[in-house]
Amino acid sequence: MKLNEQRFLILTALAGGALHGYGLVAEIAELTDGRERPRPGALYHGLDKLTEQGLVHVDREAVVDGRLRRYYALTTEGRQRLATEANQRQTTAQLAIGRLGTV
Amino acid sequence: MTQNRVTRNRARIARWSCGGLGPARRAEILGHIDDAEAAGVGLSRTETLSICAMGARARTIAELPSLVAALPLALLAFVAYGYVYSEHFAPWDLMEEIPSTDPKIAALRSAAELAWVVVLPLGLYAGWRAARRVRRHAYRLAGAYVAAVLVMVGQARLFIERTEWFAQPLEPSHVDAVSPYSASMLAIAVGLPAMFIILDALFPAPAQTAPTRVDDHRSDPADPASGPDLTALLALATPGLFVVIAALWVLPFTALTWLSDSFSRRQKMTATIVAVAPLLLVLAYVVATGDPDGDGLSVIGLLLAATALQLATWLWLAGTVLRLHRTPPDRG
Numbered sequence: 050m051k052l053n054e055q056r057f058l059i060l061t062a063l064a065g066g067a068l069h070g071y072g073l074v075a076e077i078a079e080l081t082d083g084r085e086r087p088r089p090g091a092l093y094h095g096l097d098k099l100t101e102q103g104l105v106h107v108d109r110e111a112v113v114d115g116r117l118r119r120y121y122a123l124t125t126e127g128r129q130r131l132a133t134e135a136n137q138r139q140t141t142a143q144l145a146i147g148r149l150g151t152v
Numbered sequence: 153m154t155q156n157r158v159t160r161n162r163a164r165i166a167r168w169s170c171g172g173l174g175p176a177r178r179a180e181i182l183g184h185i186d187d188a189e190a191a192g193v194g195l196s197r198t199e200t201l202s203i204c205a206m207g208a209r210a211r212t213i214a215e216l217p218s219l220v221a222a223l224p225l226a227l228l229a230f231v232a233y234g235y236v237y238s239e240h241f242a243p244w245d246l247m248e249e250i251p252s253t254d255p256k257i258a259a260l261r262s263a264a265e266l267a268w269v270v271v272l273p274l275g276l277y278a279g280w281r282a283a284r285r286v287r288r289h290a291y292r293l294a295g296a297y298v299a300a301v302l303v304m305v306g307q308a309r310l311f312i313e314r315t316e317w318f319a320q321p322l323e324p325s326h327v328d329a330v331s332p333y334s335a336s337m338l339a340i341a342v343g344l345p346a347m348f349i350i351l352d353a354l355f356p357a358p359a360q361t362a363p364t365r366v367d368d369h370r371s372d373p374a375d376p377a378s379g380p381d382l383t384a385l386l387a388l389a390t391p392g393l394f395v396v397i398a399a400l401w402v403l404p405f406t407a408l409t410w411l412s413d414s415f416s417r418r419q420k421m422t423a424t425i426v427a428v429a430p431l432l433l434v435l436a437y438v439v440a441t442g443d444p445d446g447d448g449l450s451v452i453g454l455l456l457a458a459t460a461l462q463l464a465t466w467l468w469l470a471g472t473v474l475r476l477h478r479t480p481p482d483r484g
Contacts, residue, residue, distance in 0.1 A: 070180060071187035088202035089184060093177065114190070116183035 052134050055087055056095050060104065060123060060131040067108040069118035070096070096121055104130055159194030166200050169207030181206070 052060070062068060062076040070092060078086045087095070099105040104127030108120040123131065166185050170178045181203060188195050195203070 069187075070184045071191075075191075088199055089181065090202035090206045093181070093206065113183075114186075116186040116190075117179040118183055118187075119180050 052130070055085070055091055056099060057131075057134055057138075058085055058087070059092070059095055059099060060127055060134075063105065063121060063123045064128070064131060067120040067122035069111075069120050072118075073121070099127070103127070159189070162195045162197070162200040163189055166195055166203040169204040171207060173207055173210045177210075 058077045058081065059073060062073050062080060065076070068076055070089070073096075074087055074089075074092060096105060100107070100121075103124055105121050106124050108122035111118045111120070163185050167182060170181050173181060185195060185203070188199070
C-alpha cells in the first residue's frame with residue numbers, strides 16, 4: 050500500500066537519524082519550509098502504524114529534564130520502502146514536469 | 153489574555169486530555185507538550201485539539217470493555233429485581249386490588265421511588281469516584297458494574313411498570329406510549345458511556361511516570377397464586393420489546409465489542425452471534441406462530457436459554473478484559 054504524504058515525510062525525517070516525537074515535528078516543518086507540521090494525533094498514530102508495519106522501530110528512550118523522549122528510527126525495511134517510494138514519486142514528478150514543459 | 157497565558161492554558165488542557173492514554177503514550181505526549189513549551193513556542197490551537205482528540209478516543213476505547221463487562225451482572229440484577237419486585241410489590245396488582253390509600257403500601261412505594269431517584273445518581277457518582285481514586289482497572293470495572301447494575305435496576309422497574317403495553321401487540325396507538333420509554337432507554341444507553349467519558353475528561357487521573365510500553369489499553373408468567381407472577385417475563389418476549397432491546401442495548405454493545413481492542417476476532421464473532429441469534433429466533437417464532445405475545449413456556453424457555461448463553465459470553469469477555477489488565481505492563 051502506498052504511503053500517504055505524512056507517513057512519507059515521517060520516514061524522510063527519520064532517514065537522517067533517530068528522532069523523538071517533537072523532534073520529528075520540528076524536522077518535518079524544516080524539511081518542508083513550514084508547509085507541513087504534523088499534528089500530534091496524526092504523528093503518533095502514524096508512528097504506531099509504521100511501527101506495526103515494521104518500517105520504524107523504537108530506538109531508545111531517554112528522560113530529559115523529567116520529560117520522556119522516545120526515539121524512533123528507520124528499520125532496514127523502512128529504509129528500502131522509503132527509497133522505493135521516493136523513486137516512484139520522482140518518476141511521477143518528472144512526468145508532470147515534462148508534460149508541463151510541452152504545454 | 154496574553155499569548156503566554158494562552159499557551160500555558162493550552163498546555164494545561166492538553167495535559168488534562170492525556171488522562172485517557174496508556175501510561176507510556178501519556179508520558180510521551182506529556183514530554184511532547186513540555187518540549188513544545190521549552191522551545192518557547194508552545195502548542196498551537198490545532199495541536200492542542202489534536203491531543204484532546206487523542207485522549208478522548210483512547211478514553212472511549214478504554215472504557216468500552218468495562219461497560220461491556222458490566223452486562224452479566226446487570227442482566228442478573230435485571231432478572232433478580234424483576235422477580236423480587238413482581239412478588240413483593242406487584243405494582244399492577246396493587247393499583248387494581250389494594251386501595252391506594254393503604255398507608256403501608258403507599259409508604260413502601262414512596263420509599264422505593266425515593267431510593268431509585270436517590271440511589272442511581274449516588275451509585276453512579278460513588279462508582280466513578282472509586283474508580284478515579286484507586287486508579288486501578290479492576291476498581292474501574294467495579295465502578296462500571298455498580299453504575300450499570302443501578303441503571304438496569306431502574307430499567308427493570310420501567311419494564312415491569314409498562315408490562316401492559318408490551319403484553320399487547322404493537323398498534324399505532326401504542327407508539328406514543330412506547331416512545332418516552334424508548335427515549336429513556338436511549339438516553340441511558342448513550343448517557344452512561346458519555347458520562348464516564350465526560351467525567352474522566354473533567355477530572356482526569358494524575359499522570360503516571362516510568363512507562364514501559366507504547367500503549368497498554370490496547371482500557372420472567374404462570375399462576376399468580378402459586379408463585380411469582382411471570383407476566384412480566386412473558387411480556388419480555390413481545391416483538392416490540394425485542395426490537396427496543398436489539399436497537400438500544402444488544403446491537404450497540406455488540407458494536408462496542410467490535411470497537412474494543414481487548415477482544416479477538418473469534419470473541420467478537422461469538423458475542424455477535426450470541427447477542428443477535430436469540431432475537432432473530434424469537435422474532436422468527438412469533439412470525440411463524442402468529443402469536444405476538446408468545447404462548448408462554450416455549451418463549452420463556454428460549455429467553456432463559458438465550459440469557460444463559462449471553463451471560464456465559466459476557467463473562468468470558470469480562471474474563472478476557474481482566475486477564476488483559478492483569479498483564480504486567482512491561483510484557484509484550
